Amino acid sequence: MRHRYNKIVLNKSKAHTRALVRSLITSLVKYGQIKTTAPKAKILRKEIEKLISRSKKRQQVHAIREANKVFFEKDVTKKFFDEYLPNVKDHQSGYTKTYKIGNRLGDDASMVLIKLTHFEAKAEAPAEAKPKAAKEKGKKENKAAEAAAK
Numbered sequence: 001m002r003h004r005y006n007k008i009v010l011n012k013s014k015a016h017t018r019a020l021v022r023s024l025i026t027s028l029v030k031y032g033q034i035k036t037t038a039p040k041a042k043i044l045r046k047e048i049e050k051l052i053s054r055s056k057k058r059q060q061v062h063a064i065r066e067a068n069k070v071f072f073e074k075d076v077t078k079k080f081f082d083e084y085l086p087n088v089k090d091h092q093s094g095y096t097k098t099y100k101i102g103n104r105l106g107d108d109a110s111m112v113l114i115k116l117t118h119f120e121a122k123a124e125a126p127a128e129a130k131p132k133a134a135k136e137k138g139k140k141e142n143k144a145a146e147a148a149a150k
Contacts, residue, residue, distance in 0.1 A: 008043055021047050026072045028096075029080050033115040035101065041112045045096050048116075052095045055085060087118040 010017055024044045027034050036044065051070055055063040064081060071077045088095055099113045 008039055010039060010043070017043075022070055022072060025051065025070055026076050028114065028116060029071070029084065030073070030076050032119050033113060035111055035113050037104075038100075038110040038112050041098055041114045044114060045098065049093065049095055052085070052088060053093075055081070056089065084116065084119055091118060 010020070012020065020040070021043055024034065024036060024040060025048055028044065028048060047070075051067065055067060058066070060081075064077060067077050067080060068074070071080070095117060097115050097117050099115070101111050101113050103109060104111050
């Protein structure tokens, strides 16, 4: 039985879960907001709140080294300490905000938008995927066009 067992499980190995959370934290700081599933957002919120609180309390050099263990990209660490932390120096908690945005079409997973609050710097826009080329003609017309080209 799972009485009083509060840990969120993502059905992944420990190493995979750790890498996933590090990737989510890096993306959240890099872009300022991300869309993810609700269970991942719960884990992400817990970890990013810990990271911000620890970074505010520690000396600068030690805090940067600890943050480099979490972030995958060094420029994200710089952005975190230069642009985000000064905005939250006087806040005790509430560094993130989650918004329910509905369910994902493919598997009906509940999706949320998680944002860093007090983040006034311009967040980089994620690279948008290029739309797939729309089919111009049906299959029969394509075959006819290929035959005419020969």
